[in-house]
Amino acid sequence: MNGAQALIESLKRENVTHMFGYAGATICPAVDALKDAPEIGYTLVRTEQNAGHMASGYARVSGKAGVCMVTSGPGATNLITGIATAYMDSIPMVAITGQVPSHLLGRDIFQEVDITGAVAPFSKHSYLVKDPNQIPRVVREAFHIASTGRPGPVLIDIPIDVQEQELKSFDWPETVNIRGYKPSARGNDLQIKRVAEAIAKARQPIICAGGGVWLADARAELLELAEGTGIPVVKTMMGISLMSTDHPLNMGMIGAHGNFCANKALAKSDLLIMVGTRAADRAIIQPDEIQRRMATIHIDVDPAEIGKNMQAAVPLVGNVKVILRQLLDLGIQAPDCGQWRVRLRDYRDAELGRQFPSRPGSVFPGTVMRKLGARLDDNAVVCADVGQNQIFTCKYLPQKHGRLLTSGGLGTMGYALPAGVGVKVALPDRQTVVICGDGSFQMAMNELAAVKCAGMDLKILLFRNNTLGLVHQIQSKAPYHGPFGVSLDGSPDFETIAAAYGIPCVTVSEEDQLDSSIQRFLGTKGPCLMICQVHPDVSTAD
Amino acid sequence: MKQTISVLVENQAGVLNRITGLFSRRAFNIDSLAVGVTDDPTISRITIIVDSGNSVVEQVEKQLNKLIEVIKVRTIPEDKMIGRELALLKVNATNKTRQDIMTICDIMGAKVDDISPNSLTLELSDTPDRIDTFEAMLRPFSILEVVRTGVIALQKGGGKI
Secondary structure, three states: OEHHHHHHHHHHHOOOOEEEEEOOHHHHHHHHHHHOOOOOEEEEOOOHHHHHHHHHHHHHHHOOOEEEEEOOOHHHHHHHHHHHHHHHOOOOEEEEEEEOOHHHOOOOOOOOOOHHHHHHHHOOEEEEOOOHHHHHHHHHHHHHHHHOOOOOEEEEEEEHHHHHOEOOOOOOOOOOOOOOOOOOOOOOHHHHHHHHHHHHHOOOEEEEEOHHHHHOOOHHHHHHHHHHHOOOEEEOHHHHHHOOOOOOOEEEEOOOOOOHHHHHHHHHOOEEEEEOOOOOOOOOOOHHHHHHHOEEEEEEOOHHHOOOOOOOOEEEEOOHHHHHHHHHHHOOOOOOOHHHHHHHHHHHHHHHOOOOOOOOOOOOHHHHHHHHHHHOOOOOEEEEOOOHHHHHHHHHOOOOOOEEEEOOOOOOOOOHHHHHHHHHHHOOOOOEEEEEEHHHHHHHHHHHHHHHHOOOOEEEEEEEOOEOHHHHHHHOOOOOOOOOOOEOOOOOOHHHHHHHOOOOEEEEOOHHHHHHHHHHHHHOOOOEEEEEEOOOOOOOOO | OEEEEEEEEEOOOOHHHHHHHHHHHOOOOEEEEEEEEOOOOOEEEEEEEEEOOHHHHHHHHHHHHHOOOEEEEEEEOHHHEEEEEEEEEEEEOOOOOHHHHHHHHHHHOOEEEEEEOOEEEEEEEEOHHHHHHHHHHHHHHOEEEEEEOOOEEEEOOOOOO
């Protein structure tokens, strides 16, 4: 058994059933070994960045680490954005890169790049393997590190000669023991008690839930806590689909682009319970102000997040699912917050019922979202890209019991389509809709090939306004002097692009045709593109 | 305020790079850094002096702890610390000045490592403050070269980190 075969064997032992990648010279031995492993599926991307995004989409809905594999040099550097995107959203991922022969490392030879050095700032860990006998241990550790504690991407860089060398023996370690890595699971009992006391005393409490709740698979515990105590819930962009829109305790998304009600709740609360969120700048714009005004409880798996952006009165470190269960088992006295709930509910209902503007010859994205949401399956997965399309989706798409995936931390345009492909690979029967703008779609539309190849039932909704909408919106306000360099002139005819891939297309530019168009779009067997004509002056604040 | 962080790490290639990289990208300032292997050859000890407030140092500790190869991190309180730095100083010394320099060496407890007709190379192991004083005392004689190791530190008493 050579190093490449040991790699593939190790992946099998980690129950890897699919990989996303792009072949190249230095990864050829591993690709060759993959040929003999029919139990591992393979998707060839059109640019390496998207292998990372596909692995990310796959990981987020499967609960397993996503795996991508590319070649050295440009393959590895192209993958960097995929790795950084996963890192910022704490997505479990194992990225494998080929590397030039180990005896030539450091000589700047063809397609050599120090990829472990390059990804250090935005990967959870990385390995440069110089001995094929270490491959089983390294793979075992990489999956353990990627998917435990606060998840994140781990990179394994394997020089081609190490892939080719024979192993003395394949020793699969049954357990992982890394002395510097022992993430804590249980929360401190004393702190748990303090949290329960604080909740009982509060009059205007809110729970702010983030992506960490998804990562810990703690949605059920979160709902149990909220429903058991009657505490209203706001969410960050990463936690948006944790609660259905029609849930009486759901007060929407906080943040710079969030819902009015949620931000009001955040500003007026007397006890903020942050669960699986890092109080990032886009979500909590003035952490100092929040800290001054209210008591805060911060529950997170990563101790470094506590006190990084905001000092919490009661910090609680551990696995969110375990901690919420500890709290529930302790029994929490429901606070007297009925009036507060009613007040917030009024704001929320006003916002949900609000009329959207309408312009002939175009559709308003908020209206599209409401109508789309009404027709989506209960457990549909929606992948939103980055830009206005993302804000409209997060603010206005009615949530049911599915998922909303987006690049919240890094804000990577072109994320949605490849992420959607990853979702479809993990859950082939799940209704999945990708939402993009014409800017972000053009960053990833080459991946329509993957959709076509697999005959994937992936629906792609494209807002076409011929401009980079969110930048256009920023430039239209002081201190800037009007839009520049954002017009998407020269964009192709997207109907023709879809046709070139053999993908049917629906175009809509009048709101009275929206219902029938969405019905046709979702009802089409296999992939379908829906183009919604949007006015370039539409703002997310409209 | 200067604080001393003692870090036990896996004695492996690339670890130091991760640590210094972490300091630069999180905008933490390092005053000094010293690395050496411990009694266990698989473990190195890195002593880092950071000139920052408590909240920054707490964040430094937490971020260091997140690195997989970092085994333990402790901030050693000033009053419980034995901290030493080694300095080598090459100073201009002629027949006229050599005796004066030797007097300073005697007072400070420094050793002479090398002598030439026009120079002396001196060695002093002490706290950074006293090394600063030593250096200041020698400056009038014209210092040719100085090298300092950065502080290494252990806590007082029988405990270990």
